[in-house]
Amino acid sequence: MIDDDRKNASTANDPEREALEAAWRRMPADEPPELLDQAILNRARRDLETARPRRLRWLGPFATAGVALIALSVWLLSDRGPASPGGDGALRLEPATERALPAAPDALRAREAADAPLREEAAEAQEFRPVTRAKSAAASPAPRPAPSAMLQVAPTEEAAPATDETGDQPPGAAEWVERMLALAAAGRTNELAAELAAFRAAYPDYPLPPALRDD
Amino acid sequence: MRERSDEDLVAEWSGGSMAAFEQLYARYRAPLYRYFLRLVGDATRANDLYQGCWEKVIRARGRYRPSGPFRAWLFRIAHNHAMDGFRRAEPVTELDEAEVASTRPDPVAHTASAERAARLAAALDELPPEQREAVLLKLEAGLDLETIARVTGVGRETAKSRLRYATKRLRRALSGEHTE
Numbered sequence: 090m091i092d093d094d095r096k097n098a099s100t101a102n103d104p105e106r107e108a109l110e111a112a113w114r115r116m117p118a119d120e121p122p123e124l125l126d127q128a129i130l131n132r133a134r135r136d137l138e139t140a141r142p143r144r145l146r147w148l149g150p151f152a153t154a155g156v157a158l159i160a161l162s163v164w165l166l167s168d169r170g171p172a173s174p175g176g177d178g179a180l181r182l183e184p185a186t187e188r189a190l191p192a193a194p195d196a197l198r199a200r201e202a203a204d205a206p207l208r209e210e211a212a213e214a215q216e217f218r219p220v221t222r223a224k225s226a227a228a229s230p231a232p233r234p235a236p237s238a239m240l241q242v243a244p245t246e247e248a249a250p251a252t253d254e255t256g257d258q259p260p261g262a263a264e265w266v267e268r269m270l271a272l273a274a275a276g277r278t279n280e281l282a283a284e285l286a287a288f289r290a291a292y293p294d295y296p297l298p299p300a301l302r303d304d
Numbered sequence: 305m306r307e308r309s310d311e312d313l314v315a316e317w318s319g320g321s322m323a324a325f326e327q328l329y330a331r332y333r334a335p336l337y338r339y340f341l342r343l344v345g346d347a348t349r350a351n352d353l354y355q356g357c358w359e360k361v362i363r364a365r366g367r368y369r370p371s372g373p374f375r376a377w378l379f380r381i382a383h384n385h386a387m388d389g390f391r392r393a394e395p396v397t398e399l400d401e402a403e404v405a406s407t408r409p410d411p412v413a414h415t416a417s418a419e420r421a422a423r424l425a426a427a428l429d430e431l432p433p434e435q436r437e438a439v440l441l442k443l444e445a446g447l448d449l450e451t452i453a454r455v456t457g458v459g460r461e462t463a464k465s466r467l468r469y470a471t472k473r474l475r476r477a478l479s480g481e482h483t484e
Contacts, residue, residue, distance in 0.1 A: 106475075108475075108478060109471065110443065112424045113421075113443050115420065116421040116422075117421070118334065119338050121333055121351070126333065128355060129358045129359075130325075130326065130329065133329075137320055137322055
């Protein structure tokens, strides 16, 4: 190829230059020894072989980081807490697990969805009492419980027989009677009548004092 | 199929293709070797320079930019390597005719044209090194004047002057042959 270029370069020359270049082309076409060719080709081959791993050297840390990340994710997803103290089988998720949920595979998300009702039941079991107490407190803002509120929590059908069997009077009944006596003494007959009717409905067999009897 | 350019081959070689390097090497092995051989006039030194030059090319392949021709880049490395060799080694001794002939093919087989070529080779050896290099880059590597100036690190006029004097002396050698 170079020889061709040399020929092309001579086209526009004068006759002397053409003669010079013709003589130049007739000079011995010396070439490098074959051993030298092999040495150089081997050198180039070695260079390429060593350069290839050098280019892929970044893959090592990346692969290590990737494996570590996957291992961490698997560990976090599988590291569910033990069953709830009540032994009701409800599952508890660590906060980190819940953070990892959006990135979890579909199968894991489905499993979490199936576990959700159990978790809610467990939460409700844990929180039932406090919530009820809070509702009761909200329903009875007055420091003194109203008779109607007492009726809600005091079963009328069951309290009387218990009273008959044991002879003990429920403390609410005695207080209620005292309050009705106070109403009678104050002459608040309308209120007394309403309270008395409510009392008889709640305690049909409770012996009333003579001041409160109709007869 | 169209022959691949040197620059394409270098790109493939840099991408890891040994076959591309082999093609490049096949294109330039003979002219590069003759450049060194005719520059220093000694096969042993030429072998060393030739091998060292290719090692530099192999190491520097990542620095090659395709803005210029590969041929100019290659001979620039060759020039610098030869200059380093000249600095390290003793000055190149002028070889006498007998020594020059010993590096040439068997004189018995010479024809008239071969004899003329031998005379040309002798005249080349007698040139000052910088003129010899200029004519080698022109006639052996096929570089143009601007590239010769760039490769040898001199101005265009200096390169032109060197080339003119070298060509004149070589022509004279050929003419002298005709007068003999």
